[in-house]
Amino acid sequence: MSALRVGVLAYPGCFASEVFGVPDLLTMATHVAGPDRAGYEVSVVSPRRRVAASGGAALAVSPMREVDVLVVPGFELVPGLDVDAKLAALTPEIAAIRSHAAAGNVVVSICVGAFLLAEAGLLNQRRATTAWLFADELARRCPETEVRPEHLVVTDKGVTTTAAFSAMYDFALELIRQHSGAEVARTTARVALVDDARSSQTPYVDVRLLPQPGNEFSRRVMRRLDQNLAARYDLAALADTFKVSTRTLLRRFADETGQSPLEYLQSSRVRRARHLLETTDRTVAGISTAVGYTDSGTFAALFAKHTGRRPRDYRATFRRARGARHGDTGAGTAQCGVDALTAIGVSGSENHRNESAEVFAVLRPRPRTG
Numbered sequence: 448m449s450a451l452r453v454g455v456l457a458y459p460g461c462f463a464s465e466v467f468g469v470p471d472l473l474t475m476a477t478h479v480a481g482p483d484r485a486g487y488e489v490s491v492v493s494p495r496r497r498v499a500a501s502g503g504a505a506l507a508v509s510p511m512r513e514v515d516v517l518v519v520p521g522f523e524l525v526p527g528l529d530v531d532a533k534l535a536a537l538t539p540e541i542a543a544i545r546s547h548a549a550a551g552n553v554v555v556s557i558c559v560g561a562f563l564l565a566e567a568g569l570l571n572q573r574r575a576t577t578a579w580l581f582a583d584e585l586a587r588r589c590p591e592t593e594v595r596p597e598h599l600v601v602t603d604k605g606v607t608t609t610a611a612f613s614a615m616y617d618f619a620l621e622l623i624r625q626h627s628g629a630e631v632a633r634t635t636a637r638v639a640l641v642d643d644a645r646s647s648q649t650p651y652v653d654v655r656l657l658p659q660p661g662n663e664f665s666r667r668v669m670r671r672l673d674q675n676l677a678a679r680y681d682l683a684a685l686a687d688t689f690k691v692s693t694r695t696l697l698r699r700f701a702d703e704t705g706q707s708p709l710e711y712l713q714s715s716r717v718r719r720a721r722h723l724l725e726t727t728d729r730t731v732a733g734i735s736t737a738v739g740y741t742d743s744g745t746f747a748a749l750f751a752k753h754t755g756r757r758p759r760d761y762r763a764t765f766r767r768a769r770g771a772r773h774g775d776t777g778a779g780t781a782q783c784g785v786d787a788l789t790a791i792g793v794s795g796s797e798n799h800r801n802e803s804a805e806v807f808a809v810l811r812p813r814p815r816t817g
Contacts, residue, residue: 450488451626454514457493458522458540460533463500465520465557465615466491472619476635480627487626490514494539516622517547521558521612524581530588534566541567548606555607557615564606565589573603578611579652597649597755610648616641647755650765654718664689665703668696672712676719677739680709717753720746724762731758 453473455466470489477486493508500506501523519540522533534541545567548554556564561577562585564570570592577585582596595601599610599617609618620643624632636643671688685708686696700708716738723734732743740746750758 450486451516451622452488452490452514453516453518453622454490454492454512455518455520456540456543457491457498457500457506457508457520458495458537459499460501460522461498461520461560462522462558462612463502463504463506465560465612466500466506468615469518469557469619469622472616472635472639472641473623475639476623476627476631479634479638480631484627484631494543511543513550514547514552516553516555517544519544519554519556519560519563520615521556521560521578524559524562530562530584534562537563537566544569551605553605553607555609555618557609557618558611559585561585561608562588564608565592569606570608573606574601575603575606575608576601576610576648577608579648580611580656583657597647599645599648614648617645649753649755650721650761654714662703665700668700668708669711669715672708673715676712676716677737679739680712682708713749714753716740717750720750720758721754721761721765724758725765731762734758 453470455470457466470487470491473487473489477484480486490509490512491506492511492514493506494511495508498506498508524530541563544554544563548567548569554564554569556577558578559581561570561575562581564575565585565588570589572591574593574595575585575589576582576595576598579596582594586592586594599614600621601608607618609615616639620632620636620641623635633643635641668685668689671685682693682696686693689696691699697707700706700711704711720734720738723729723737724731727734729737731747735741735743735746738746740749747758750756750761754761756764
């Protein structure tokens with residue numbers, strides 16, 4: 448098997464960390480796999496002679512060339528940015544992406560790099576994901592795309608999109624798994640301290656950072672619900688508080704937010720429960736009661752629906768450490784050096800990974816002539 452040719456498309460304003468994150472992990476995988484395994488031929492390419500990344504860092508780039516996988520990093524998408532103007536300034540890059548895809552090669556976007564793929568027309572009639580913070584914007588701009596904001600990585604007909612920033616490692620590990628094998632991917636993840644068992648970005652969503660509806664009525668209803676999280680949900684009483692009928696309340700709230708008051712209340716309760724699981728020692732049953740559920744089983748099911756994890760699993764993953772943590776010392780630490788890079792296997796029990804139904808369509812390089 449020949450080396451897999453991976454090109455990262457650098458462009459003005461892209462995140463430098465997303466340019467080098469995938470190549471760095473592939474380099475580690477090459478060391479782990481050893482000299483007898485086909486590795487990765489990685490290049491940073493651009494249709495421009497000079498590229499400055501976000502923050503002004505100059506990037507050394509090579510001319511565009513044929514590669515098996517083209518990776519498109521994200522850019523600095525901040526409130527108030529004119530996305531249309533940003534994309535219009537990247538016409539050469541959009542054309543390069545479109546040309547690469549037309550040749551039948553794999554295209555991958557990291558984070559909001561999905562907006563460049565959308566501009567190139569690659570997301571039409573496909574499923575896709577992006578950073579949860581900008582998923583609604585992508586869906587608005589691409590009505591023919593099925594945006595899946597809960598997914599970390601989505602592959603559809605040779606086009607792969609990922610969630611924000613660190614999801615580039617989820618993609619890279621899947622690439623390593625397909626090209627170098629599962630053992631190499633697992634070992635690389637351990638050497639790099641990268642979680643290879645993630646399956647969703649839902650646990651990371653913080654609705655307080657999402658664009659807020661601009662209508663006063665829904666904001667007042669939300670405030671009322673937030674102030675009474677533990678109280679029993681009573682639609683009639685809520686409508687009476689705002690001197691409207693239940694039908695009017697449901698209609699106006701849905702018009703302004705796209706959801707029902709009960710759906711908002713449930714998400715708000717889960718958000719509060721997440722905070723308590725991360726920062727307190729309270730039992731799951733106690734937290735369940737604190738956010739309005741006397742049946743902890745019902746609470747656990749709702750929590751899992753919203754976050755993709757049961758409450759105890761969520762706490763184990765996201766619990767904030769109190770005070771300094773002391774790692775184990777001894778032989779286990781000593782083995783974290785050169786042996787870890789050269790070993791192919793991993794002793795001990797393996798992490799169980801939720802395998803995605805999606806697979807990369809074309810990851811092996813084509814036979815070359817000449």
